[in-house]
Amino acid sequence: MFDLTGQIAFVTGGANGIGKGIVEALSQAGAFVIIGDIDEENGKKTAEKVNGQYVYLDVTNQALCEKVVNQIVEEHGKLNILCSNTGIFPQVMIEDMTESDWNKTIDINLKGMFFVVQQALKVMKKQNYGRVILTSSVTGPITGYPGWAHYGASKAGQLGFMRSAALEYAKFGVTVNAIQPGNILTEGLKAQGEAYLEGTRQIVPTHELGEPIDIGYAAVFFGAKETKYITGQCIVVDGGQILPEEPSG
Ligand code: NAD
Numbered sequence: 578m579f580d581l582t583g584q585i586a587f588v589t590g591g592a593n594g595i596g597k598g599i600v601e602a603l604s605q606a607g608a609f610v611i612i613g614d615i616d617e618e619n620g621k622k623t624a625e626k627v628n629g630q631y632v633y634l635d636v637t638n639q640a641l642c643e644k645v646v647n648q649i650v651e652e653h654g655k656l657n658i659l660c661s662n663t664g665i666f667p668q669v670m671i672e673d674m675t676e677s678d679w680n681k682t683i684d685i686n687l688k689g690m691f692f693v694v695q696q697a698l699k700v701m702k703k704q705n706y707g708r709v710i711l712t713s714s715v716t717g718p719i720t721g722y723p724g725w726a727h728y729g730a731s732k733a734g735q736l737g738f739m740r741s742a743a744l745e746y747a748k749f750g751v752t753v754n755a756i757q758p759g760n761i762l763t764e765g766l767k768a769q770g771e772a773y774l775e776g777t778r779q780i781v782p783t784h785e786l787g788e789p790i791d792i793g794y795a796a797v798f799f800g801a802k803e804t805k806y807i808t809g810q811c812i813v814v815d816g817g818q819i820l821p822e823e824p825s826g
Pocket of ligand 1: 594
């Protein structure tokens with residue numbers, strides 16, 4: 578049912594990890610996918626794999642975000658789907674957190690999201706059509722984790738932004754939704770160390786970490802023209818990790 582043939586999609590942070598899974602799923606569904614990332618080497622490799630396109634993008638650079646989105650529209654005539662997925666998650670305990678630690682995470686995850694989404698919304702409003710999909714997290718909006726206070730704040734902030742954006746753009750045929758991944762096995766997650774990964778496997782009901790493509794399929798759902806009546810909403814993709822269990826015995 579979800580055929581994205583003819584759709585132009587832009588995925589930030591699409592060179593690696595979850596972004597790459599989103600790129601692959603959108604491409605499998607028929608979309609032409611453009612990857613915006615600071616990682617030129619892997620961005621080009623991923624683009625080549627899906628017969629897509631790579632463009633250098635640092636989401637913290639507002640002028641560059643504007644230029645890149647405008648270039649996509651000039652070259653392809655439209656932008657149907659934006660997946661704002663770029664994010665970092667370094668762990669720092671609150672007492673040790675410097676202003677620079679705070680700013681870096683908020684700048685990339687929250688301000689960078691705003692810079693890209695703002696440009697895409699302008700285009701989508703003119704087209705009277707668009708799908709904006711944010712990669713948020715369960716951490717922040719639903720759960721917490723020691724060392725991720727700044728990260729959680731950025732991810733909860735994304736959802737606050739999403740709800741207002743959904744309301745502002747609903748009358749222009751644009752939906753704005755978010756995916757909340759649990760623990761998905763990416764280079765970013767591997768950086769938390771084997772003890773974290775193993776501990777997580779134990780507590781996820783499936784006893785498995787998620788794969789990037791699991792997030793990709795949720796992006797296809799929100800990216801489809803058929804899901805036009807869903808806006809300002811979230812899908813949790815976490816293998817059931819956040820579900821509270823009934824006490825046993
Ligand atoms: P990752 O580190 O594997 O990939 C992140 C990508 O973003 C990389 O390609 C990197 O080059 C790119 N990037 C970093 N800074 C950038 C910048 N300034 N401009 C443009 N691109 C930049 O991370 P991931 O695990 O794939 O995470 C992707 C998204 O999913 C993030 O928003 C993260 O918060 C979210 N998320 C991940 C998990 C998980 O378990 N992996 C869970 C919940 C949410």
